[in-house]
Amino acid sequence: MPNAIVWLRNDLRLDDHPALRAALEGGYTPVPAYIHAPAEEGAWAPGAASDAWRARSLIALDADLRSRGSRLLVRHGPTADALARLIADSGAEAVFWNRKYEPTTQPRDTALKKQLRERGLRVKSFNGSLFFEPWQLATQQGGPYQVFTPFWRAAQAQWRVPELWDAPARLPAVPATLADESAASLPLSPRPDWDRSFWQHWQPGEAGAREALEVFADGALQGYHSERDRPDRIGTSRLSPHLHCGEIAPWRIVRMLEPLRNRDNGADIDAYVRQLGWREFAHHLLHHFPQTPDEDLNPRFRRFDWAEPDLTLLAAWQRGRTGVPIIDAGMRELWATGYMHNRVRMIAASYLSKHLRYHWSYGARWFWETLVDADLANNTLGWQWVAGTGADAAPYFRVFNPVTQAERFDLDGVYIARWLPELAALPLPLRFAPWRQPEALATAAPDYPRLPVIDLDAGRDAALAAYRKSGPR
DNA sequence: TGTCGCTTTAC
DNA sequence: TAAAGCGAC
Numbered sequence: 262m263p264n265a266i267v268w269l270r271n272d273l274r275l276d277d278h279p280a281l282r283a284a285l286e287g288g289y290t291p292v293p294a295y296i297h298a299p300a301e302e303g304a305w306a307p308g309a310a311s312d313a314w315r316a317r318s319l320i321a322l323d324a325d326l327r328s329r330g331s332r333l334l335v336r337h338g339p340t341a342d343a344l345a346r347l348i349a350d351s352g353a354e355a356v357f358w359n360r361k362y363e364p365t366t367q368p369r370d371t372a373l374k375k376q377l378r379e380r381g382l383r384v385k386s387f388n389g390s391l392f393f394e395p396w397q398l399a400t401q402q403g404g405p406y407q408v409f410t411p412f413w414r415a416a417q418a419q420w421r422v423p424e425l426w427d428a429p430a431r432l433p434a435v436p437a438t439l440a441d442e443s444a445a446s447l448p449l450s451p452r453p454d455w456d457r458s459f460w461q462h463w464q465p466g467e468a469g470a471r472e473a474l475e476v477f478a479d480g481a482l483q484g485y486h487s488e489r490d491r492p493d494r495i496g497t498s499r500l501s502p503h504l505h506c507g508e509i510a511p512w513r514i515v516r517m518l519e520p521l522r523n524r525d526n527g528a529d530i531d532a533y534v535r536q537l538g539w540r541e542f543a544h545h546l547l548h549h550f551p552q553t554p555d556e557d558l559n560p561r562f563r564r565f566d567w568a569e570p571d572l573t574l575l576a577a578w579q580r581g582r583t584g585v586p587i588i589d590a591g592m593r594e595l596w597a598t599g600y601m602h603n604r605v606r607m608i609a610a611s612y613l614s615k616h617l618r619y620h621w622s623y624g625a626r627w628f629w630e631t632l633v634d635a636d637l638a639n640n641t642l643g644w645q646w647v648a649g650t651g652a653d654a655a656p657y658f659r660v661f662n663p664v665t666q667a668e669r670f671d672l673d674g675v676y677i678a679r680w681l682p683e684l685a686a687l688p689l690p691l692r693f694a695p696w697r698q699p700e701a702l703a704t705a706a707p708d709y710p711r712l713p714v715i716d717l718d719a720g721r722d723a724a725l726a727a728y729r730k731s732g733p734r
Numbered sequence: 735t736g737t738c739g740c741t742t743t744a745c
Numbered sequence: 746t747a748a749a750g751c752g753a754c
Contacts, residue, residue, distance in 0.1 A: 661737085
């Protein structure tokens, strides 16, 4: 059988893998390959936490391949050279991959496709990660959607969920002449190993993704619609890092959840699928507005009076020492697990971009380095949304009050107590705003900040004043 | 997927 | 006196 390179990127799975399927159905021996080439992703090369995740995911993928008689080839970039060498060494006649949509990698992949075809290879790319290609949905005028609701309405009108496809139990062996390099040898793990504590919370890899889906389907799905905002509960799917690496296809999630639909959980399933819709929307926006990882989409903010970050305060935000418990709990959850509950992400992001008035890109960069689910489309949309600078964004004047939010969503203070154990001794209303009783705080937690780094009222007022000053419209 | 301050309404 | 309603940011 002729060989076909199956170039793996953010699709580290075997089931529901269009490129792998195309190789097999085309009568090829798949040669699965991963090429490490972070420099080609420019300023948004994967951050440390998602690298650490990917290192484990690659090892899991290699094990899955080996259990079926194949294996993963690992190579170093430049990608064009690594592919050329793989093609030469294997005599491959075809190259298949699933598309990525980032502004740096997409032009690279388009150019590669052209070059490889000119050399007589059969090359084909597929949609391996989205319900819709980012260019597929368009407004009546033919432009991109900038508001989620009409985007989602259009998506639902054309809704089609791909068939599931299970990879065969046996795969053809990769030619023995192709050299091995262990996935474990890639420089993807942070030093020092700050990620050590992550892995009691996560199992990277396709099996881990499938297990996370089962846990969600049997648990948090019931009541997801209301509980997903509760950081103190396991109220979310926790599938985001698995989705980011492509360890599971979103259509498999939908196909697994839909049969569970009953009288009680219809709103829960709809609410979850709607979140997958935001992921689609994020990719749609990144495709049409490729500058948005670095620039405000709304031009009004070019003349907005962002504050020059004080590096000490920025570090306080990063490491959970702002003096505002719900934010510090979230930032410490992030540091300890590589993840933060979505509701808390919004509260922490609002504080950075409004109370502190730092440009959201400082926060986006920190999340990029520390989130295991860091995804350029989602991270960009999320930050521009909270900061009020993006598409269909919360208006800038919508300022979250972190005390009110904590009272509403962490009502028993359990989340705060979990990540800020030093505050667990404080009684309830005080735990949300400990500066209101300095003596009690000093006794319970002598090392915790006495006051928020920015006073809540003063920060809010300054943000609103800056917004007014940035002009009409 | 907000907050605040003010007014109105209900008791 | 407090909950509910409303407009402005």
